[in-house]
Amino acid sequence: xxxxxxxxxLGGLGxxxxxxxxxxxxxxxxADEKLRKLLALTVDSPSKGAITGAxxxxxxxxxxxTTVAAVGFxxxxxxxxxxxxxxxxxxxxxxxLTGWLVALLGLKLSLGQxxxxxxxxxxxxxxxxxxRLEQIGLAVxxxxxxxxxxxxxxxxxxxxxxxxxxxxFPPDTMLGRMLLVFIGIVITLITxxxxxxxxxxxxxxxxDAISLNQAAAMVIGMDVGTTATAAFATxxxxxxxxxxxxxxxxxxxxxxxxxxxxxxxxxxxxxxxxPGARLTDPELVLVGFHTFFNIIGVLVVLPFTxxxxxxxxxxxxxxxxxxxxxxxxxxxxxxxxxxxxxxxTLAEVTNTLLGELRCRLRDPATAPxxxxxxxxTDAIKQVGSYLQEISTRFQSSxxxxxxxxxxxxxxxxxxxxxRVRNEKRFRLCRVDAELSAxxxxxxxxxxxxxxxxxxxxxQRAGIIHSISVSLKTTxxxxxSHVVExxxxxxxxxxxxxxxxxxxxxxxxxGYHIWRISYHLSKPDADQPSTESVREAPGTTTESTD
Numbered sequence: 001x002x003x004x005x006x007x008x009x010l011g012g013l014g015x016x017x018x019x020x021x022x023x024x025x026x027x028x029x030x031a032d033e034k035l036r037k038l039l040a041l042t043v044d045s046p047s048k049g050a051i052t053g054a055x056x057x058x059x060x061x062x063x064x065x066t067t068v069a070a071v072g073f074x075x076x077x078x079x080x081x082x083x084x085x086x087x088x089x090x091x092x093x094x095x096x097l098t099g100w101l102v103a104l105l106g107l108k109l110s111l112g113q114x115x116x117x118x119x120x121x122x123x124x125x126x127x128x129x130x131x132r133l134e135q136i137g138l139a140v141x142x143x144x145x146x147x148x149x150x151x152x153x154x155x156x157x158x159x160x161x162x163x164x165x166x167x168x169f170p171p172d173t174m175l176g177r178m179l180l181v182f183i184g185i186v187i188t189l190i191t192x193x194x195x196x197x198x199x200x201x202x203x204x205x206x207x208d209a210i211s212l213n214q215a216a217a218m219v220i221g222m223d224v225g226t227t228a229t230a231a232f233a234t235x236x237x238x239x240x241x242x243x244x245x246x247x248x249x250x251x252x253x254x255x256x257x258x259x260x261x262x263x264x265x266x267x268x269x270x271x272x273x274x275p276g277a278r279l280t281d282p283e284l285v286l287v288g289f290h291t292f293f294n295i296i297g298v299l300v301v302l303p304f305t306x307x308x309x310x311x312x313x314x315x316x317x318x319x320x321x322x323x324x325x326x327x328x329x330x331x332x333x334x335x336x337x338x339x340x341x342x343x344x345t346l347a348e349v350t351n352t353l354l355g356e357l358r359c360r361l362r363d364p365a366t367a368p369x370x371x372x373x374x375x376x377t378d379a380i381k382q383v384g385s386y387l388q389e390i391s392t393r394f395q396s397s398x399x400x401x402x403x404x405x406x407x408x409x410x411x412x413x414x415x416x417x418x419r420v421r422n423e424k425r426f427r428l429c430r431v432d433a434e435l436s437a438x439x440x441x442x443x444x445x446x447x448x449x450x451x452x453x454x455x456x457x458x459q460r461a462g463i464i465h466s467i468s469v470s471l472k473t474t475x476x477x478x479x480s481h482v483v484e485x486x487x488x489x490x491x492x493x494x495x496x497x498x499x500x501x502x503x504x505x506x507x508x509x510g511y512h513i514w515r516i517s518y519h520l521s522k523p524d525a526d527q528p529s530t531e532s533v534r535e536a537p538g539t540t541t542e543s544t545d
Contacts, residue, residue, distance in 0.1 A: 004156075012153025015145055017196050023142025026135045046305040049086025050093075050298055057094025066091045070244070081243060082309040088248055089298045089305075092223070092255070096294055098195040099287035102202050106150035113151065118144035153203050169214050177217040181260065184221020194226035198290060205282045212282045216263055216289050223294070224256040239318050239325060247312045255297035262293055323349050323379040327386045338390050339402045342383060343520070346409050349379045350516055353413060354446045357420050357509070361439045361446075364426040373421065380414050405519040412512040412519075419509055425502045432499060434478050438506045441471055445513050461517040468507075468514040475507040 049070075056066045070087040118140060125137025170176035170183075187197045201218050204210040210218075227249040270277055270285055278285055301308060318325060326345050331338040353376045359366050387406060419425070429439045445467040448460050479500050486496040 006156065008156030009153055010156070012149045012151070012156055013196060013200060015149030015152055016199055017149070019142045019145030019147075019149055021142070022145065023139050026138035026142060046082055046086030046089075046302055049083050050090035050302060053087035053090025054094040055090075056087075057091040058097045066094070081240060081313070082305050084240075084244055085247055085251075085305050085309055086302070088244065089251065089301060092252065092294045093291065093298060095194065095226075096287065096291040099198045099202065099290050101146075102150055102199045103283040103287045106147050106199075113148075115144040115147045119148070150199065150203070153200070169210055172211060172213045172217075177213075177260065177263070180214055180217035181221035181224070181256070184218035184223075185225035186221075187218070188222045188225030189228055194222045197222035197225070198287075202283045202286060205286055212278055212286060213263070213267065215282075215286050216267075217260075219286065219290050220256050220259045220263070220293070223259070223290070224252050227252045239316060239320075240328065243312050243316045246316055247308070250312070251297070251301065251308075254301075255293060258297060258300070259289075259293035262296065263289070266292060321375050321378050321382070323352060323375050324382045327382060329389075332389055332393055335390050335393050335403075338386070338393075339406065342386060342390070342406050343402070345379065345383055346406060346413070347520065349376055349383070349413060350409075350520070351450050352376055353416055353420065354450050354513070357416065358443065358446055358450075360420060360423070360426045361429060361443055364423070364429055373417075376413075376417055380410060380417060383410055409516050409519045412515045416509055416512050419505055422505070424498075425505045428499060428502045429506070434474070434481070435499065435502055435506070438471060438474055438478070438503060441467055441474070442506050442510050442513075445471075445510055449513055449517050456517050456521040458521045461514070461521040464514045464517045468510045471507045471510040475503045478503045 053066055053070070066087060070084040122137045122139070122141030122144060125140065126134050127137075129137055170179040184197060184201075187200070188194050198219055201210070201215040201222070205212055205215045227245075231245045231249055266289055267278065267285075270288075324345060326341040328341065331341055352372055356369060356372055356376070359369075383406075387403065387410070390403065429435050445464045448464050448467070449456070482491065482496050482499050482503075485491045486493060491499075
């Protein structure tokens with residue numbers, strides 16, 4: 001009898017987990033793009049992020065899907081770290097919906113047998129449908145399997161009556177509750193699903209195999225244990241991924257400690273407001289406790305989100321090249337998000353490189369910051385490798401235009417990097433009045449490009465284009481002047497070559513800055529295409545170096 005019960009219980013738990021995997025995978029495929037848009041639009045504050053995280057997880061029935069999406073946005077620079085914390089806090093509330101579905105539909109209504117035909121409907125949709133209809137079929141089948149699994153699990157648990165009783169578990173004392181919390185953590189580590197653990201606890205309470213207080217202590221442990229998945233997922237990720245996973249562990253641990261303290265007051269409050277509910281509806285009281293302490297945890301931590309984020313940042317400092325912190329390899333599963341990370345990285349590299357160029361132009365005697373320059377050179381190489389990895393993951397054509405644009409930006413940054421390192425050219429910029437005037441024009445182009453929003457406004461790209469054209473005209477006039485001065489014996493040939501080379505270098509940097517601004521800008525109807533733009537009517541484009 002007991003062996004049959006164990007086999008049924010394990011099989012029911014397996015069916016439940018299998019149904020969850022199928023349903024959440026299908027829902028994630030259906031809502032993937034919509035989830036990203038929702039997160040991007042509604043998480044401009046931690047409180048909004050918490051609401052979005054709760055709703056997203058309630059719909060997807062997977063806190064990990066919401067968390068991974070949030071980490072991806074942080075890695076791509078679309079969310080700040082504090083904003084992502086709001087989403088993660090809210091995901092803890094959303095994941096409690098599974099418990100309510102189990103308690104209300106699985107245990108109270110026992111829908112397992114009723115939903116068996118639904119599995120067939122889902123399978124037929126999956127076999128005959130295409131794209132979205134196929135995913136809908138999988139979601140329907142998974143939903144049916146969840147409740148079939150709960151039914152089998154419930155039958156298995158009923159076999160434990162008289163064999164397994166609350167006396168077999170640690171007693172409802174302070175030490176006993178601590179042991180039960182530990183058991184809850186272990187169960188979640190084994191099943192890799194807090195939903196499975198909570199479901200098992202609900203069914204055990206329903207079968208009187210465990211008391212309500214004992215089950216509540218185990219649920220606290222399951223809530224803490226669920227962070228292991230997020231922690232393991234951050235291994236090998238970038239600093240933001242590690243911070244997010246570590247923040248999840250700390251937050252859930254603190255919430256668990258608070259829940260441990262609130263357990264007795266909560267049960268007293270339930271008995272006062274709903275006399276007899278602990279005996280007649282222990283499953284609802286249990287799942288209510290799960291939701292209650294998660295909501296309390298979010299309400300307590302939200303006002304201190306920024307302080308909490310700063311603490312995590314201090315605990316996990318940033319290492320490596322700061323310019324490439326957004327190039328998280330976990331983002332490569334979605335080329336669109338990965339390209340957004342590349343765009344923001346290129347903007348940051350551009351600002352750093354142009355900052356060094358600004359220093360050279362204003363005071364050529366200033367020694368270059370080798371740390372900044374080496375970071376720029378290294379970042380250019382890393383972006384190139386990252387783009388190469390992205391190119392192998394294209395599923396459709398839309399990201400291709402962005403990919404090609406960023407390749408162009410990378411090439412122009414590399415050429416500017418080479419020129420900025422040639423200090424000899426800049427020494428003439430403040431000696432010769434005309435070269436000094438060209439330097440000022442180039443500085444104005446740098447100011448237009450630096451520290452602007454991303455994508456760069458097309459109007460600014462147009463202004464930089466005008467400056468580039470002016471630099472080209474000035475360079476031609478200056479070179480003619482230098483040739484004339486040399487022919488009259490006023491300049492030596494060596495000096496003339498150096499000055500013409502410096503003028504050409506300034507003009508070429510101006511051209512590269514314009515091309516960067518063009519490729520990082522958002523094209524619209526008023527902006528000419530790459531093919532139609534030329535720097536002067538009737539001229540051909542010069543070689544890039």
